[in-house]
Amino acid sequence: MEQERPLPSVVERMWGREPVPRRGPRPRLDLATITTAAIEIADAEGLGGVSMASVASRVGVAATALYRYIGSKDDLLTIMADGVAPPPPEPEGRSWRDYLALWTRIQRDLLLEHAWLLSVGRLSPPLGPRRLLWFDRALAALDGTGLDHGEKINVASTLTGYALTDAALVHGIGGGAPQPEEHAIGGAAEYGEVLAGLLDPAAYPALSAAMRSGVMRGAEGWVEDEDFVFGLNLLLDGIEALIGRRASEERSCCGEGVPE
Amino acid sequence: MEQERPLPSVVERMWGREPVPRRGPRPRLDLATITTAAIEIADAEGLGGVSMASVASRVGVAATALYRYIGSKDDLLTIMADGVAPPPPEPEGRSWRDYLALWTRIQRDLLLEHAWLLSVGRLSPPLGPRRLLWFDRALAALDGTGLDHGEKINVASTLTGYALTDAALVHGIGGGAPQPEEHAIGGAAEYGEVLAGLLDPAAYPALSAAMRSGVMRGAEGWVEDEDFVFGLNLLLDGIEALIGRRASEERSCCGEGVPE
DNA sequence: TTAAAACTATGAACGTCATACACAGTACGT
DNA sequence: ACGTACTGTGTATGACGTTCATAGTTTTAA
Numbered sequence: 001m002e003q004e005r006p007l008p009s010v011v012e013r014m015w016g017r018e019p020v021p022r023r024g025p026r027p028r029l030d031l032a033t034i035t036t037a038a039i040e041i042a043d044a045e046g047l048g049g050v051s052m053a054s055v056a057s058r059v060g061v062a063a064t065a066l067y068r069y070i071g072s073k074d075d076l077l078t079i080m081a082d083g084v085a086p087p088p089p090e091p092e093g094r095s096w097r098d099y100l101a102l103w104t105r106i107q108r109d110l111l112l113e114h115a116w117l118l119s120v121g122r123l124s125p126p127l128g129p130r131r132l133l134w135f136d137r138a139l140a141a142l143d144g145t146g147l148d149h150g151e152k153i154n155v156a157s158t159l160t161g162y163a164l165t166d167a168a169l170v171h172g173i174g175g176g177a178p179q180p181e182e183h184a185i186g187g188a189a190e191y192g193e194v195l196a197g198l199l200d201p202a203a204y205p206a207l208s209a210a211m212r213s214g215v216m217r218g219a220e221g222w223v224e225d226e227d228f229v230f231g232l233n234l235l236l237d238g239i240e241a242l243i244g245r246r247a248s249e250e251r252s253c254c255g256e257g258v259p260e
Numbered sequence: 261m262e263q264e265r266p267l268p269s270v271v272e273r274m275w276g277r278e279p280v281p282r283r284g285p286r287p288r289l290d291l292a293t294i295t296t297a298a299i300e301i302a303d304a305e306g307l308g309g310v311s312m313a314s315v316a317s318r319v320g321v322a323a324t325a326l327y328r329y330i331g332s333k334d335d336l337l338t339i340m341a342d343g344v345a346p347p348p349p350e351p352e353g354r355s356w357r358d359y360l361a362l363w364t365r366i367q368r369d370l371l372l373e374h375a376w377l378l379s380v381g382r383l384s385p386p387l388g389p390r391r392l393l394w395f396d397r398a399l400a401a402l403d404g405t406g407l408d409h410g411e412k413i414n415v416a417s418t419l420t421g422y423a424l425t426d427a428a429l430v431h432g433i434g435g436g437a438p439q440p441e442e443h444a445i446g447g448a449a450e451y452g453e454v455l456a457g458l459l460d461p462a463a464y465p466a467l468s469a470a471m472r473s474g475v476m477r478g479a480e481g482w483v484e485d486e487d488f489v490f491g492l493n494l495l496l497d498g499i500e501a502l503i504g505r506r507a508s509e510e511r512s513c514c515g516e517g518v519p520e
Numbered sequence: 521t522t523a524a525a526a527c528t529a530t531g532a533a534c535g536t537c538a539t540a541c542a543c544a545g546t547a548c549g550t
Numbered sequence: 551a552c553g554t555a556c557t558g559t560g561t562a563t564g565a566c567g568t569t570c571a572t573a574g575t576t577t578t579a580a
Contacts, residue, residue, distance in 0.1 A: 025529085
């Protein structure tokens, strides 16, 4: 059962399994160098600034030389998306709830810090070593809760998704770092005003009422930390309820099952 | 307070506020024609098939003629993202919970049916008439629950985000319509096997254990409807708890407040 | 020591794409 | 009927991803 399946070469590369050449000149670069260069560009100029040419020139080679290390630009983006992730915090000593709250928050902050991730990561599930490490720690934090493997996975997926959703919202509405980009709307307050002026109260009664009520006028108020915590607690409450249910089931029905 | 702010012209166009010409030849096209053509292409060939040239040729004009109707390709994508949304179901006669469950599910199904949406909608909050109508109906469904405007908005955002997350997961892992695309991983079972063969159990203890346990081997089992419902109920449970809390607060503290 | 082999980086070339611009044709308003 | 405002077209441009043949470099084998 050992890697019989031929993995996509991107994945091999991400895991450091690049074929080491025994002949010929030494490679002037390696994946890490290219990846960090690309990430730096993306952080500074956004995804639009990341071209084969720009990355190559930053590491001091011709554009086409990069194809010795990656198969395509898409591959580069995939590797970048894994490469930005720092090591996750360790769950030890924390309750599952505290840990997952932290875990989710850091992910969201990371997404805001590297907003270009929002335009990348979404397709295809994670296969890189760093993101999978994050995943592992979430599952580990749920050990002893009585959830089965599938439930743990679902919980982790849902929380990751929430981090993404929230980051996208904050970024889209202009609450994050004020990147001088193409966005026309700059802040929740302005968004609210635009909508209030745009909507026909007859066709959009509820939304129109909400916008005219001034909820969005809280300057930094909306779409900020408070709202992140709000939704997060919605989820954590749901998870806690599930765990409670599992615990009572376990106590009542079966002396010994296969909880994991 | 009437649209003093100069809206981006894309938004004006989306709302049917295109300037009607009084002189010159009649426009051969309109926004709707272009939009549906583009959507049809995206549905058939994915976002990659959508170029100014392909859209133009489908509606029978030269590529550059499209710029009479839209400002840029980005604008076209924005309009497409609003244009695919069908009218939302009406909340009347349903409990908020039933309605929001339906509301979220339809959104997820829509995202799977038009998977290219996953690569578009992320950035910038909705400003189009159709998506805002969806938003409105979610808020309407929450009338009478005691939540304030901000909370309702948060709830709706969170659920939309969940639909997106789940759709992205299902699509990424190959559970959706088997589009003959570039994805290397085809199905949850294969994903699980790949991971099981890739992970070092020492470095990834929890994840590795989960993958070797065979959770992913449920053929259609994982990442399917059951899992969507799972996460959705997590959220709805959390929302229900919140509503209950608000209700008891209201009963105990203040005779008349400004709940909305 | 020499020669083949393996491998690297390069530069030129191609195809695709979004977009700008000048032009020609067409219908309305006077 | 004339001018005006507007429409669709063709051409052109610059950026980008990617391919390929080539020249250069280091290691292995003879």
